[in-house]
Amino acid sequence: MPLADFWEQGELRAAARERHFGRLLRAYRLVQTPPVQQTQLAGWLGITQGQLSRIERAVAPVRDLVKLDQWARVLHVPAHLLWFEVTPSASEALDVLPPRVTLEEPAQGEDDDVRRRHLLKAAGIAAAAAGSGLLADAPWQRLLDSVDKGRPVDPATVALMQDRTADLFDTQYAVPARQMFDSLTKHRATLTTLLGNARTDVTRDPLAVMMGETEALIGWLYFDLGRGNEAADTWRATLKIAKDTGDRALAAYTLANWSYLAGSRNDIGPAIKLLRQAEDHVPGCSAPATRSWIAAREAEELSRLGDETAALRALERAFTAFDFARPRTERVWTGFFTANRLGGFTVSTYMALNHPDATAAANSLLASLSPTNNQARAIALADLTTLAVRTKDFDHANALIDDALDVTVRTGTSIARQRLLTLASALTTNGNPSATGALRDQILCTLRR
Template identity: 60%
Template sequence: MSDDVTAVAPDLPADFWEQAEIRSPLLSQHFGRFLRAYRSAQSPKVKQADLAAWLGITQGQLSKLERSPAAIHDLVKLQKWAEALHVPSDLLWFGKPHEEAGQPEATSAKATDQELTHVPRRNLLKGAGVLAVSAASSGLLANAPWQRLMDSVENDRPVDMATVQLMQDRTADFHDNEHTVPARQLLEGLLRHRTVISALLTNARTENIRNELVRTFGETEALVGWLHFDLGNANEAVQSWRKTLKIAKDSGDGPLAACALSYWSYLASSRNDTVPAVRLLQQAESYVPGNTAPATRSWVAAREAEELSRLGNETEAMRALERAFTAFDFAHPRTERHWTTFFTANRLGSLTVSTYMGLQHKDAPAIADSLLASLPPTVRKQRALALTDLTTLCVRANDYDRARALVDGAIDSTIRTESSLSRQRLLTLSSELASAKKGSPGNTIRDRIRSGLHR
């Protein structure tokens, strides 16, 4: 066994057991294939010697189990190995052998309606997923959406629209979670999701289904790039956005191209390449002309206003902001595209505050105060940005008492959400205070930022 691996298998989080590559062999009742998937799905990959030790068998025996086309039917061994790996019981097609469990051999397989009403719906769905394969020969639940997904990935079953919808729903969930879940926590699952979509594309037999999957893949790839950007992985982010742009151009999906270019503009901005950032946003705006995709158009225009304000171009910045407000009147961010769900009135307000700050407009503090008061605690990344912007405005107005009261909340929100945008703005504020004298309020705030962001 490796020196750095414990003598027992780890307790893995619930989302590990939700992965298609883990559930599929269990649904197929093939424990050997499950063991291979179990090793590969972890990061770093589990070594055969370590897994064999956890199971109490030799590495050679494990290798044979993983490669064997035949399933294992020894219930005593199956139960022992499942317990060793902490496999959730609702994913297993077997229970304890009757002599070990102390139960009569014949038990009622039919639950009453009263019993079922007390079972959480989530558990019912999981149970149905297990039943789908074991009852496939009789047709019971064989066509459940999650079962069709497994069959498409594992058994080359042609993809149907129910499976496409399932993947689109999961993509939407990832985009929704990006607003509140740290990037590091979200990225691993998103990469696995992308792999599943790629596998499904190989079994897309009709043009309509393939087009829908390609669109979903592009929306996923765009978010992969954004999460890499949030984590400081610039090269990986650019690679993902290049792929997204190619998908968008090949499929004629203008709003998707606008999304990738707008994400890319944040990277340029983080490097103080303001002019290239503006060009990226102007190119993005050209992909959503007129009344098309109003939520995306509003976001792009507001971002353009933000960058133009950094150049001191007040006339063009205010025009861009006017376009953003006009488009937002027709926008339905929650239903337009997956990435637009974040672009609420509050997010438009945040970009407005940033634009007014860049222009050193006298109304910037009032707008920032109003925005912060309106934000619910659940929109954590937006709160991080709002707190950071308001702290900066207070410092620039020499209101150091309020700045000190705000800065710790800004730092804490930034750390918790791993928001690269608010982190960048805090570092900019720290640089502005570089010349502050020791012991001064500005020096205190600068030291709090530096120590807080590196804790």
């Protein structure tokens, strides 16, 4: 893809409009195929992977003009996407920076990995002048030595693994489960080795928590891939880790994930029981983002039972807890639970209850979503298509279905897939086959091939 076209992609333009360079960097990584790893991009920018992870996830954006200008030059961000101008003082500081990197168009047949190696050379990240002594004590080298040579784990290695764990949780919202699985299982293997080389509680305890977080995410990927029994086995292992480490929030997260598996099997009663057990693990004001998510999930399942009073009360609890939540910083799994995602739970609850505000809420939610928020967009489009069919607005349903199927297949969002298949099943029994047959066939042909 020509560089000019690359920067015109919707995800990158949307990230630039947020005026948060960390989010622009994350979008830059994830729009590429395969996605650029944090370690690679950090090398190009001359920072550590841990620093890049914090920049991407930070609530407050970087405001240092020298850094912003340097990073924009390295990545060749077009001027029309930038929201800042270099001040005279910043220009003077840039005089001592390395020459601007030149990115050549790849030769025909040259793959992304080759192009990235050229970039690494151009950026000079080999840093030969740094000296072998400095490189030998670099955090990533200590991590390798801990894995390969049995070096005792130190706090810097723990911090590096925490950043990697957070990056995997962030990436899973933009990358299909089948593409994530190998990276996550390798991460688990690394954690297993490091736990064997952790000599103190200071290093062992956080590694054990990361192992639990990783197991929980692997369980979710199993669920996303339709391997429910393996998901349940993995979550059982996660609950044991949560018990051994005393991490009640991890137990709550695991039980809430398990509720999706029960719900997908139409075991609504067991799903609600799992969610109430999860809620008991985060009482009072503890873990407000996790608590808000659990209450919103409970509202969804209660609405499927037709218990409107209990469902709306659960939604009220979700909104109350969200007022105190800091999803980006609470735990690695809460970053997804933005106000838009809470809105998504509200829409699905309203839909199940046939609430009169369901369509208005769904349209408002879809309009507010960032182009990079693909999983939430898939779910919202599936819900809107279902609402259009319910109101017999088949023209609108047909207008929505292409986008709904495209983003669902592209992201592998199992919740959206399940809702569209449920819609197709309902269309089979619809009394107006001329209006619904093509829609049903399109859903089934796309999702079952």
